[in-house]
Amino acid sequence: MKTRLLLFFGLIMAQSLFAQQRTCGVHEATQAILNDPTQSAIYLENKARFEEEYQRVLSNLNRNGNVTNAANAITRIPVAVHYTTSSASLATATSGTNLSLRNCLIALAQTQINILNADYNATNADLNLWTNSQTGSSQFFPGVGIGDMDIQFEIATQNHPLGSGLAEGQPAVTFGYNFGAGQNRDANWTGYFNIVVRSLSGGILGFSPLGPPLNGFGVTIDNNYFSSGTGCSGTGSGSVIPTAPFNRGRTLTHEFGHFFNLDHTFDGCDGANCASSGDSVCDTPQTDTETYECPAADATFSTCTGEQVLTMNYMDYVDDACMYMFTTGQATRMTAWLNTVRSQIRPNALSDNSFVKNNFKIYPNPNKGTFTIEFKELLTDYSVEVFDITGRVVFENNYNENADLSQNVVLQNTTRGVYFVNVKTGNTIVTNKIIVE
Template structure:
């Protein structure tokens, strides 16, 4: 296995986020008297992790697949995307990496250029078979302790801040580029989760009211990068970045939808719940195939995950054509 390096989703609503807000299962808080949400996809609670494990991110609540509607109305673009995939064409994604730190040492989040390049190498290694490469164009460094601690504590309880005032202020100030630009933010997520990302259709209105473009991108805990001794023991090879960029390119978790199969990819075996550790032979559904524990879109250790399926590669290329090209 590879070990290399119905409310409105407006900024005002997002800024009012309460931890794991109860509106439609999302992390976004409902205005008083609002109608129920009818989004295609939304964000839910953090899965419960075994002791010693950390969830990659929050659950995705899937009602229907926005990409299916795009396929039905854009047959030419679907054919072109699949032909490009068959021809092994490569899409180059420009990357802007934002280091959020509280000081100038690594322990305070100050990643070096070499460590950031190592993360980009991990992405290139993981996504090359699917037809994507990543070009680091710019690194920013911001020293601001309140932003660095993106997940803070309320007493003894950790609080999750997707869409919080912290995220809004940080991304308004730092986000660069267009829908094609991958903005990555590194910070401390308090060992509550490893990262989060936004799906490509969150900004089009197909999954509820569109979010402002500045939300777009990936957030990762800086200790999930391949940074040596300060990296997480089993999550420190850079594949949180791989997992979150998979979401940024339109992939769901392999376990979304449980045994009914909710990731809209035919060649990923159904999985009842997230897998932690590296449980070889795990089989939680009666449908054919063992659980896809080596897939980048599960929750296993970095050393356990090593691949996307051909179906996931096709979906990522179609998502790029539909929402990012």
């Protein structure tokens, strides 16, 4: 009997450990495209154009030593978030529990967008685990630089697709919408970076095709691993509760890496040209074995090359707390994909934020937790939201019938670090980074 009990508890422990390991379905999602003759032709044509653009970007990089996106400016990315297992009644809720849940889910989506913007622009606070001059992990990887994409993810706010049920000015967040009839593509949402939040089976945290065209494809995330914070409690599968150790929003960072045509860093090491084998990125040390949990930065070595593995990279399988960087080579590859699909991005889904962006400043920055927002021209109605790197809101206030060109903001009980300030007016949201010393 004792032996049986030990075997039983051993099996339970093994299942528990397996459930805590990151897995994704990128190759299955890509194969599903290739199995569809129509989508396969579009995908392969897009991939061929990407390969040409990638070589062009690499050639430019070799000449001038840096890489920028095609427009040499911040690229704004329209995002739509689809909570497919939530009740459709949330979309029209005007009061009570449904309204509270809807607002919570919209705020949770914005928290996830904030995390994406930090991770893809190398402004995440935990990047100091790489950069710290005394203890940073960069010392183990000479020649490896940090990737910065110069992009801004934004939840779309206007010109929504017909039949979406969204009014002009509402964020592109849907509830109970049957995205793609259960598939990973919905032609109604062409031109968007779609995020589909639903319950997944088989231990998969999320999945995305590898570098798809923008003709309605999306990234799918399990509702237990979307965003960060306490989450939103609804009924049954409508709940979205970020669950440790994948509760810092990095599952979507990882899956959007696939969407941007990045493969896993452990995709193999056959000794061939690093630009065309493994993950096709030369500054990510080659390995054929994924890494789990939270190993020390210098503790994991490739089974095929013997060099140290870049386990803290977003494209490995470690826990959220232990992945915190892209490399410059990965940013180069993602930029080439973005250049390839740039013309496919829906051009009118985002409001013009140029007025607000060009007409206010925040000072001092860095500061001690007290700063001023100053406008060149009067804004009568706007709101200010300040959140930390985990997406936790630390300050929020509405300024209605405002008659001042400046507002002082005092953050209470904040620690040192990077924070983000959202200034919202009408359908416009502009995000600025501040540093609290």
